Amino acid sequence: MRTKTVTFRHKWLPYALIAPQIVITLIFFIWPASQALYQSVLRQDAFGLRTDFVGMANFVRLFADDNYINSFVTTISFSAMVAGFSMGIALIMAIMADRVIRRAMVYRTLLIWPYAVAPAVAGVLWWFLFNPTIGIAAYALDGLGYDWNHYRDGGDAMTLIVVASTWRQVSYNFLFFLAGLQAIPRSLTEAAAIDGAGPVKRFVTIQLPLLSPTVFFLIVVNVVYAFFETFGVVHATTSGGPGQATNILVYKVWRDAFEGLNLGSSAAQSVILMVLVIALTAIQFRYIERKVEY
Amino acid sequence: MSNIQINNVRKTYPGGIDAIRGITLDIADGEFCVLVGPSGCGKSTLLRMIAGLETITDGSVSIGDRVVNDLEPAERDIAMVFQNYALYPHMTVYGNMAYGLKNRGVPKDKIKVMVDEAAATLGLSEFLTRKPAQLSGGQRQRVAMGRAIVRQPQAFLFDEPLSNLDAKLRLKTRVEIRDLQQRLGTTSIYVTHDQMEAMTLADQLVVLNDGAVEQVGTPIDVYNRPASVFVAEFIGSPPMNLMPGEIDESGLVTPAGVVAAPAGVRHGAVTIGIRPEHLHPASDGPLRLKVRVVEHLGASANAHGTVPGHAVEMIASLTGADLPAKGETLGLTVAAENLHLFDPETGRRLH
Amino acid sequence: MVERRPFLTFIQHAVLILGAAMFVFPIYLAFVASTHTAAEVSGGVPLLPGAEMIRNYSLVLGEGISAAGAPPLWIMLMNSTIMALSITIGKIVISLLSAFAVVYFKFPFRMLAFWTIFVTLMLPVEVRILPTFEVVAQLGMLNSYAGLSIPLIASATATFLFRQFFMTVPDQLTEAARIDGAGPMKFFRDILLPLSRTNLAALFVILFIYGWNQYLWPLLVTTDESYYTIVMGIQRMANAGEETPQWHLIMATAILALLPPVVVILAMQRLFVRGLVEVEK
Numbered sequence: 054m055r056t057k058t059v060t061f062r063h064k065w066l067p068y069a070l071i072a073p074q075i076v077i078t079l080i081f082f083i084w085p086a087s088q089a090l091y092q093s094v095l096r097q098d099a100f101g102l103r104t105d106f107v108g109m110a111n112f113v114r115l116f117a118d119d120n121y122i123n124s125f126v127t128t129i130s131f132s133a134m135v136a137g138f139s140m141g142i143a144l145i146m147a148i149m150a151d152r153v154i155r156r157a158m159v160y161r162t163l164l165i166w167p168y169a170v171a172p173a174v175a176g177v178l179w180w181f182l183f184n185p186t187i188g189i190a191a192y193a194l195d196g197l198g199y200d201w202n203h204y205r206d207g208g209d210a211m212t213l214i215v216v217a218s219t220w221r222q223v224s225y226n227f228l229f230f231l232a233g234l235q236a237i238p239r240s241l242t243e244a245a246a247i248d249g250a251g252p253v254k255r256f257v258t259i260q261l262p263l264l265s266p267t268v269f270f271l272i273v274v275n276v277v278y279a280f281f282e283t284f285g286v287v288h289a290t291t292s293g294g295p296g297q298a299t300n301i302l303v304y305k306v307w308r309d310a311f312e313g314l315n316l317g318s319s320a321a322q323s324v325i326l327m328v329l330v331i332a333l334t335a336i337q338f339r340y341i342e343r344k345v346e347y
Numbered sequence: 348m349s350n351i352q353i354n355n356v357r358k359t360y361p362g363g364i365d366a367i368r369g370i371t372l373d374i375a376d377g378e379f380c381v382l383v384g385p386s387g388c389g390k391s392t393l394l395r396m397i398a399g400l401e402t403i404t405d406g407s408v409s410i411g412d413r414v415v416n417d418l419e420p421a422e423r424d425i426a427m428v429f430q431n432y433a434l435y436p437h438m439t440v441y442g443n444m445a446y447g448l449k450n451r452g453v454p455k456d457k458i459k460v461m462v463d464e465a466a467a468t469l470g471l472s473e474f475l476t477r478k479p480a481q482l483s484g485g486q487r488q489r490v491a492m493g494r495a496i497v498r499q500p501q502a503f504l505f506d507e508p509l510s511n512l513d514a515k516l517r518l519k520t521r522v523e524i525r526d527l528q529q530r531l532g533t534t535s536i537y538v539t540h541d542q543m544e545a546m547t548l549a550d551q552l553v554v555l556n557d558g559a560v561e562q563v564g565t566p567i568d569v570y571n572r573p574a575s576v577f578v579a580e581f582i583g584s585p586p587m588n589l590m591p592g593e594i595d596e597s598g599l600v601t602p603a604g605v606v607a608a609p610a611g612v613r614h615g616a617v618t619i620g621i622r623p624e625h626l627h628p629a630s631d632g633p634l635r636l637k638v639r640v641v642e643h644l645g646a647s648a649n650a651h652g653t654v655p656g657h658a659v660e661m662i663a664s665l666t667g668a669d670l671p672a673k674g675e676t677l678g679l680t681v682a683a684e685n686l687h688l689f690d691p692e693t694g695r696r697l698h
Numbered sequence: 699m700v701e702r703r704p705f706l707t708f709i710q711h712a713v714l715i716l717g718a719a720m721f722v723f724p725i726y727l728a729f730v731a732s733t734h735t736a737a738e739v740s741g742g743v744p745l746l747p748g749a750e751m752i753r754n755y756s757l758v759l760g761e762g763i764s765a766a767g768a769p770p771l772w773i774m775l776m777n778s779t780i781m782a783l784s785i786t787i788g789k790i791v792i793s794l795l796s797a798f799a800v801v802y803f804k805f806p807f808r809m810l811a812f813w814t815i816f817v818t819l820m821l822p823v824e825v826r827i828l829p830t831f832e833v834v835a836q837l838g839m840l841n842s843y844a845g846l847s848i849p850l851i852a853s854a855t856a857t858f859l860f861r862q863f864f865m866t867v868p869d870q871l872t873e874a875a876r877i878d879g880a881g882p883m884k885f886f887r888d889i890l891l892p893l894s895r896t897n898l899a900a901l902f903v904i905l906f907i908y909g910w911n912q913y914l915w916p917l918l919v920t921t922d923e924s925y926y927t928i929v930m931g932i933q934r935m936a937n938a939g940e941e942t943p944q945w946h947l948i949m950a951t952a953i954l955a956l957l958p959p960v961v962v963i964l965a966m967q968r969l970f971v972r973g974l975v976e977v978e979k
Contacts, residue, residue, distance in 0.1 A: 059400070059869040060804050061882040067803035071811050074796040074852055078814055080837075081849040082821045085829035092829070146717050149710040162967060163718035169959035171911035171929045174952050177936050178724045181731070181945060181952075189727060189743050220724070225974075232975050252706065281824040285913035289933040303824045307914070310828040319828055326825040334820045400873050421879035433870035437892040446888070447878035494878075 086327065092320035111321035120297060121305070121322075128301040131215060132279035139219045140271055143226030148256065150227075151234040161231065168224040172217075173285030179217040180290040183209075203291065207298025210291045214299050217290070218283045225278075226271055233267035234260060273337045280329065302326060349411040349501035349534050350376045351397065356406035358392055358558075366392045368558040369406070374551065377532045379525070383545035384555035385581070390538045391506055393555070397536060398504050399423050411501050421450070426495035427504040431511065432487050434479040440466070440490050441475040444497045451498075465497035468527070485516045492524070496531065503528070505537040509544065521547060542582050546570065554578050572687075576694040579620045579687060585649055588626075590659045591691065592619040599686065602657040604633035607683045612698050620687035623649065623664035628671075632678035636661050638671045650677060725956070732950035739946045754950045771954060774928040778910055779958070781846045781927055785909035786902055788851030794894070797860035798886055802872075819854040823915055831918050841922040850915060856901055863897050864890065900973025903966045907959045928955040 096107045115121045150160045167175070182190045183203060191201040203209040237260055245255045284303045287293060293300035293308065300308075306326065310319035351374040358367035367389045374380045382390040395401040397408055399420035407414050415423045426447075434443050441462055448458045466472045469489045479487055488508060495503050508524070509517045525548055528535050539545050545552055546566040554561040554569065554577075562574040573579035579587045592601045593616050599608040601619055624647075626634070638652040648670050650663045655676060663679055671677045688697045731739050732755070734748035762770040799805075800812055823830065830849060839845030867890065875885045916930045926934070932951050936943055963970050 057801055057865070057869060057872070059872045061802055061885075063803065063882060066882060067799040067805045067808075070795040070799035070803075073792040074857065075811055075814055077792070077848065077852040078818050081830060081833060082818050082826070082852060083814070085826040085833055086821050088829035088832070089826050142717070146714065149713045149717075152706075152710055153714070160714045160718065161971075162964065163714075164721060165967065165971070166960045166963055167721050169907050169911075169963040170956045171913060171959075173911075173913045173929055173933055174955050175724075177932055177948065177952055178728050180936065181949060182724055182727060184945075187740055187743055187945065189745075220721070224721075228971055228974060232971075252703075281822050284824060285929075285933075288913070288917070289936060306824070307827055316828065323825050323827065323829075327821065330822060330825055331820045398873075398877065400876070420873070420877045425877070427874070427877050429870045429874060431868065431870055433868065433874040435871065435874070435889055437889075437895075446875075446880075450879035450884065494874075 089320045089323040089327070092316055093324045094317075095320075096317040107317070111317045112325075115318060115321055115325070120300075123297050124300050124302055124305045127211075127297070127299065128280060131211065131218075131283075131299075131301055132276050134215045135218045135222065135279040135283070136272060136275035138215065139222040139275060140226050140268070142219070143223045144230050146223070146227050147230030147234055148260075150231055152252075157231075161228075164227050165224045167221050168228075170221055171285060172221055172283055173289040175221040176214065176217045176286035176290040179213055179220065183213050183216075203295075205295060207295055210295060210299050214283070214286050214291060217286050218279060222275065222278055226275065229267055229271055230264070233264050237263050270337070273333055277330070277333055277337075280326075280333075350374060350378075351380075351411075351502060351534060351536065352407075352409045353393075353397070354407045354409070356393070356396060356408060357404045358389070358396060358401065359404045366558055367396070367404075370555075370558075370560055371406075372553060372560070372563065374534060374536065376534055379528055379535045379537065379548060379550045380553060381537045381539060381545045381549035381551070382553050382555055383539055383542060383581075384561075386540055387557075388555040389558040390540075390555050394504055394506055394536060394538045397502075398425060398427050421447075424501045425504055426498055426500040426502075427506065428491045428495050428508040430507040432479075432491040432508075434487060434490055434494075436479055439476050439478055440471060440482070440493075443479070443490055444493050447494065447498050461497050461499075462493075465493045468496065469493050484512055485520065488512060488520060492527070496527070496533075499533075501534065503533055503535040505535065507539055508537075509539075510541075517544075524548065543584065546582065554581060556581075572696065573620070574696050576618055576620070576689045579689070583622060585623050585662045585664065587620045587622050587687070588661045590619050590654075590661075592617050594688075599688075601634065602659045603635050603654040603661070603679075606633050606681060606686070609683050609686055609688065609698055612688055616691050617697060618689040618691045618694070620689065621661075621681050621685065622687075623662040625681050625685035626661075626663040626679045627681070628663075628665060628669075628677055629680045630678050632680040634679040634681065636663060636677045636679055638673055638675050638677055641670055641673065643670075652677070725953075728949040728952050731946055732953055734946050736944055736946050743945075750946070754946055755954075758947050758950050758954070769923045769926060769931075771928065771931075771951060773924060774926050774931045775954065775958075777843075777846075777925055778927040778929065778955075780843055781912065781916070782906050782909035784843060784847035785850050785912070786905040788847060789853045789856050789905050790898060790901060792851060793853055793856035794860055794891075794898075797857045797864055798890065800857075801861055801864040802882065802885075815852075815854050815857050817854075818852050823850075827914070827918065834919055840919050841925050843925075845919045846912075846916055846925065846927070847909075850909070850912065853905075856905070859897065859901060860894065863894060867893060896969070897973070899966070900969040903962055903970040904973050906962055910959045 093111055094106060094108055095104050096111065097104050146164060150157050150164075153160065182188050183201060185191050185202045185204065194201045201209055203213045241259055242255055245259050250258065281303055283301065284307065287299055287301055287304045288307075291299040293304050302322065303326070306319055306322045309315045309322065313319070353370055353372040356367055356370050357365070359365050370393060372380070382393060384390050392401060396403050399415065399418060403416050407416055409415060410423055410425065435446065438446065444462045444465060445458050448461060453461070462475070463472070466475055469492055471486070471489055471493055474482060474486060479490065482490065488511075491508065505524075509520055512520060521544060537548060549566050551563065552566045552569050553563050556577050562569055562578045569578060570582055573582060573587075576589065580589065590602055592599055594600070594608050594612055594614045597605055599606050599619065635655050636650065636652045637655050638650050640651045642649040642651070647664055647666045650665055650671055651660070653660055663677070689695060690697055727743060730745065730747050731743050733751040734744060735750050738744060738748060758771045760770055760772070796815060800808060834840060834845050834849060839848070871889060872885060875889050880888060911929055912927070913929050916927045920926055920930075928951065932948065932955055935948050935951060
């Protein structure tokens with residue numbers, strides 16, 4: 054990592070400056086993470102009286118557990134849907150807003166604020182909208198001949214958390230797509246227009262390739278969002294149900310730790326999630342390194 | 348007394364690159380010393396070592412008879428004008444000028460008196476409440492000057508302070524700086540790559556090349572008696588004509604013809620230097636120049652061409668109305684005292 | 699737009715307006731529901747606001763929903779504000795200081811320190827839930843404002859943002875300050891901090907929203923109602939066991955929970971957008 058060529062000299066000041074952050078990081082990040090690692094190879098008996106070293110047994114058990122595999126699959130399909138829908142909708146909006154020269158900022162204002170709504174609150178709002186007895190969306194669906202009930206039907210419950218999570222995430226993606234599109238010099242699209250390319254062709258051959266770093270970056274961010282930040286959506290609405298239909302990984306870690314009190318298993322799940330975040334962060338940073346080192 | 352002594356100073360960067368290879372200079376109290384040289388010659392590094400912004404690998408720097416090697420820049424009692432002015436963008440002109448005084452614990456009312464006085468000197472009084480972004484390039488330059496003079500330091504250090512100004516303003520500001528320095532009588536070191544600026548400003552001119560001193564002297568000295576081929580080429584515009592030649596019994600044999608050699612120079616191969624303005628047209632002159640282009644400068648004209656039969660390029664600076672046409676062969680003379688002879692091996696002056 | 703195509707232009711506006719409506723619709727309905735009585739809502743949500751707005755809001759703000767075990771909302775709003783502001787200010791302060799240290803000083807263990815900070819990026823709360831809870835419990839920080847905020851104020855992103863900004867500050871300014879007699883802390887306070895103003899404000903918006911919207915963390919560290927934040931409190935109401943949810947009051951709470959961050963984002967839109975794109979760059 055680079056520093057300034059012009060630096061100050063001081064014996065203890067830099068340590069004092071960096072100490073608060075390091076201390077908090079050590080106590081609340083590094084230490085708990087290492088505890089999770091440690092606990093993931095232990096097993097406690099039912100009364101918490103004995104703790105044994107069990108090696109990889111917790112991990113082996115997890116991957117032999119249908120519930121865990123199911124949760125993994127659920128998480129992946131949930132993330133794919135949230136990332137796909139929120140990016141797709143955002144891209145369409147951004148293209149439209151980019152083409153509008155005048156009121157573009159008005160539309161931006163109208164579209165960015167859902168980002169400020171907490172995932173849990175977004176969940177509750179849609180939970181209400183789709184409520185089988187009083188919700189207007191459920192009422193409309195009933196009119197179309199569909200009997201919506203997210204308390205009973207796993208597919209409906211999944212749709213609900215996808216809709217709520219997507220609704221909140223579109224604005225984030227929209228901002229980045231709009232910024233990405235606006236960073237493409239207008240002269241490029243104009244040159245393409247003079248070369249006889251229509252709006253669709255221009256988008257596919259000029260704008261989309263130039264937008265690909267943004268797309269890539271957003272895929273990572275959206276997957277991280279769907280994996281981790283949607284805890285609130287699930288917890289405030291479906292609680293993982295019905296059955297295991299919406300029991301995504303983060304929710305399962307939390308439930309196994311605080312409701313199941315299964316420490317070894319929960320720790321092993323944490324470790325697996327850690328590996329996932331590290332992988333995602335590494336991908337993201339490869340991208341950032343390229344972009345930031347100017 | 349705020350003379351500055353630089354004693355066998357060296358700078359070696361980690362990795363073994365020698366930026367300064369042992370420089371010794373003596374700058375008298377009140378003197379205006381200009382360090383000039385091409386980019387990469389170490390002039391800025393030397394200035395920054397004097398300022399305390401770069402560490403000194405070896406040797407010593409004293410300001411006013413006090414060795415300052417290990418002092419912080421602020422303790423050296425110097426002020427610096429940066430190339431990009433380095434004005435604090437969020438402070439007003441007043442704030443910029445007052446900042447150094449404030450840090451030194453000068454009482455508020457005294458600061459006000461000092462800033463007002465410096466501002467008046469530089470014609471900045473009406474701009475004191477503005478921020479740098481609201482000023483023109485020339486005004487910013489003056490604020491940078493004001494920040495330097497307000498503290499009444501022992502020395503001013505200038506790091507190419509005019510290079511961000513347009514040509515016209517640069518000329519005007521150059522005169523202002525010289526005038527200001529003479530009025531204040533503060534010892535000054537000025538770094539530039541522009542030889543015109545160096546010539547016009549300096550009491551003492553120091554030509555640097557590759558981390559070492561090529562020549563020290565008054566501008567006129569350096570101009571009239573360049574110590575090396577490097578100095579000869581660097582100082583003067585258009586640059587000095589250089590060509591290979593030889594001294595034997597007949598005199599100085601140049602590619603263009605034979606001329607009388609200056610007294611007291613050994614026989615053998617030499618590098619000949621002739622300034623364009625020392626070539627005078629004479630129909631029977633011993634030197635021949637086939638004219639390719641004539642540049643009219645108004646007061647004078649430069650005739651560019653080659654010596655017939657040789658690859659040697661020459662420029663003659665001509666005055667008067669009778670200018671040669673393109674393609675014409677011009678006869679030229681040069682007085683023996685205006686010849687500069689250098690050793691072709693070492694590049695040093697031979698006489 | 700390169701060429702003139704009225705039909706395309708029409709489509710664009712139609713899509714954008716439809717999109718915007720889609721975003722506003724849930725909030726609008728929530729607001730409508732919050733202005734009716736429980737009976738009106740339970741018969742299917744009306745589409746126009748009712749007359750009970752003041753009564754409903756003053757009820758949740760002043761008394762809370764005792765049946766759902768939720769304290770008065772003003773307490774939760776206050777807790778949310780305290781938590782969001784502590785996290786925001788805490789993060790900004792420690793990130794500013796550490797970025798200053800890694801950019802403007804060379805010192806032994808600098809790289810180690812940098813990597814320690816970097817690692818926090820890879821360890822979100824969600825992946826170390828239980829052990830972090832245990833640490834907080836052992837430190838006696840459960841049910842306290844310190845417990846709600848301090849563990850969340852270490853932030854690699856903010857540190858990186860400031861580092862990146864500091865790298866763009868011209869070196870000559872630092873040198874000028876040194877010649878003017880400013881030591882490191884004076885330089886930090888007099889030059890660097892004022893120059894970071896815009897970045898500070900942008901980060902403030904983003905971090906305030908981040909802090910306000912924390913959900914899992916307050917859920918873990920608070921069991922005492924008087925420390926509930928509104929975003930987690932709303933869940934307690936929605937899932938109030940056997941009771942029929944009082945939707946009109948829950949929606950009033952939802953509106954109050956989303957209002958502050960939405961107001962902040964809209965009021966400081968330009969800073970927010972700039973900050974967001976910068977932070978994630």
